[in-house]
Amino acid sequence: MTAKETIQRLKQRLADPSLKIAIIPHISPDGDAAGACSALWQLFDALGMQARLLSCDYFPDYLRWLPRVSDAISFQNRPGECKEWLREAGLLCMLDHNTLAREGDLEPITRKFRGEILMIDHHPDPEGATYRFSDTRVSSTCELLYTLIAKAWGKAIIHPGIANALYAGISTDTGCLSHNSSRPRTYRVIADLLALGMQKERVHDHLYQRCSLSRLRLEGHCLLNKMTIEEEYPLAIIPVTRQELEKFDFKDGDLEGVVNMPLAIERVLVSVQITERKERVKFSFRSKGEIPVNLWAKRYFGGGGHRNAAGGQLALPLDECVQLLRESAAWFFSEHVNDTRG
Numbered sequence: 001m002t003a004k005e006t007i008q009r010l011k012q013r014l015a016d017p018s019l020k021i022a023i024i025p026h027i028s029p030d031g032d033a034a035g036a037c038s039a040l041w042q043l044f045d046a047l048g049m050q051a052r053l054l055s056c057d058y059f060p061d062y063l064r065w066l067p068r069v070s071d072a073i074s075f076q077n078r079p080g081e082c083k084e085w086l087r088e089a090g091l092l093c094m095l096d097h098n099t100l101a102r103e104g105d106l107e108p109i110t111r112k113f114r115g116e117i118l119m120i121d122h123h124p125d126p127e128g129a130t131y132r133f134s135d136t137r138v139s140s141t142c143e144l145l146y147t148l149i150a151k152a153w154g155k156a157i158i159h160p161g162i163a164n165a166l167y168a169g170i171s172t173d174t175g176c177l178s179h180n181s182s183r184p185r186t187y188r189v190i191a192d193l194l195a196l197g198m199q200k201e202r203v204h205d206h207l208y209q210r211c212s213l214s215r216l217r218l219e220g221h222c223l224l225n226k227m228t229i230e231e232e233y234p235l236a237i238i239p240v241t242r243q244e245l246e247k248f249d250f251k252d253g254d255l256e257g258v259v260n261m262p263l264a265i266e267r268v269l270v271s272v273q274i275t276e277r278k279e280r281v282k283f284s285f286r287s288k289g290e291i292p293v294n295l296w297a298k299r300y301f302g303g304g305g306h307r308n309a310a311g312g313q314l315a316l317p318l319d320e321c322v323q324l325l326r327e328s329a330a331w332f333f334s335e336h337v338n339d340t341r342g
Contacts, residue, residue, distance in 0.1 A: 003133070007152045010118065010131045013091065014047060021051040022089040026097035027104035028282075029059055030256070031172025031207065033096035036120065036141045038066040038165035040093060043149060046157055052089075054082045056104030060253025065206045066168060067161045075105050083109055090115040096141040096169075098126035098134065120145050123305060124294075136306075139186045142169025146189050160197035167198050168207060175260055176208075179308050218248035222258050222273075229262075230326070233333045234269040236262030239322050242276045259284040269337060272325060276318040283312040283321070296332045300324060 001009075013019065023041055025033035037053050044051040045068075053072040064070045075082045086092070092113050097103070098121045100110050119129035122141055126134045138144045146166050149158060158166075167190065174181040181187075194200065227238045238258065248254075259273035269291055273284040283301045285293035287308045294310035297303035301324075303312025314321055 004151075006131050006133070007148065011152055013116065013131075014044075014049060016090075017048060017050075019049065019091060020085070020089040021049055021091045021093060022086055023051055023053045023093045023095065024103055024106060024110065025055060025095050026102040027056045028252070029055060029063070029096075031063060032140045032142055032169040034059055034063040034066055034069055035165045035167075035169025035172070036095040036145050037072075038068050039142065039145055039149075039162045039169075040095065040120075041068040042159075042162045042165065043153075043157065046159070047153075052085045054085065054106065056106045058252060060256070061251050062207065062210065062253045062256070063168075066165050082106065086110065086113060089113075092117045094119045094121065094129065095145075096121055096123075098123040100127065120148065125304075137183065139181050139183065140170045140173035142166045142173070143186055143189050145169075146193070150192075155192065155196060158193070158196045160199060163193040163196045163198035164203050167193050167200065168203050171203065172207060172256075173309075175257075180306060212249075212251075212254075214249040215251070215254040218244075218250065218254055219258055219261075221248065222255070223261060227262060229265070229268060230329065233329050234267050234337075235329055235333075236265065236268045236271040237322065237325065238262070238271070238273040239318060240273070240275045241318060242278070245275075259286050263288055274318065274321050274325065280313045280315050281318055281321045283314075283325075285310040285312075291337055295336060296328065299331075300328045 021044060023037050025037050041051050041053055053068060055072050055074050057076055058074050059069050059072055073081050086109055092115060100107050103110055116130035118131040119126060120133045120141055122136055122138045122144055124136050126132060133144055133148055135144055222238050222240060226240060227236055229236050259271050262268050262271040263286055269288050270293060271286045275282045285297050287293040292307045294305045294307055297305060297310035297312040301312025301314055303310060305311055
């Protein structure tokens, strides 16, 4: 089925005003996931549809300014409402993830979902869906969602609130257009969003200029006291304990972007942040150029993602996770990096 035919089928399905819709991001939603959820729910509002935003955990504070994000229902404190809405919904929207396994505590429920599924995502190897819009070449899910909205309903339906949300996702998922943003199409989309009323200064203010003092100190602690550069490989490692997070009054999103900072060092080609959380240890991988850190994340750390930005998680002690990273570095750099010494 062509993309045009899929869009027509989706539009016909959304013409039913009695349809109830569940919107779900991946676990630990980032800017792209939050922006896409916000934009899609605003679109459904404009179409007069009944929708709810359900999340496995919580959206970080720095993204709660996005329209509708503060109305999300978290499974952590309102599991009954999540289950009830999923029983009633006829359409499940998977945003910025390509498998139900990325939905955390919601996965056992969504695996039993018997309605239709809409997937909008830009990660490789997507699962099946009733309506699937997936393209790994696209900078972000928000860019892909913009294209879908424009083709299906026309650009006129994109008001400033939707435009702001879409740009927030594009900006954060490309590191302010520093990576995954070489396609001219990405810049044309941003130009369109500006013409449609996107408030660039407001978006940047919320995303990049409202840092708390404790967050800034945590970032400094990570770079000054925690970051190490491996002697054998051009690899930076930043391990962070739960105790350190508590010391600096950590809030979800406070470490956003820290993993990118070591890449400013000339000889560092790969940066990995390893963060100890309550039930698991989370890995964030970043790389320069053509280095496919998603393969490393997938093979050893139960994750995946993009070539230059990937993640994973393990239910192991933090020191064992750091040891596994160092031990597996030999495989990764010998197989996938030509210049292992930077």
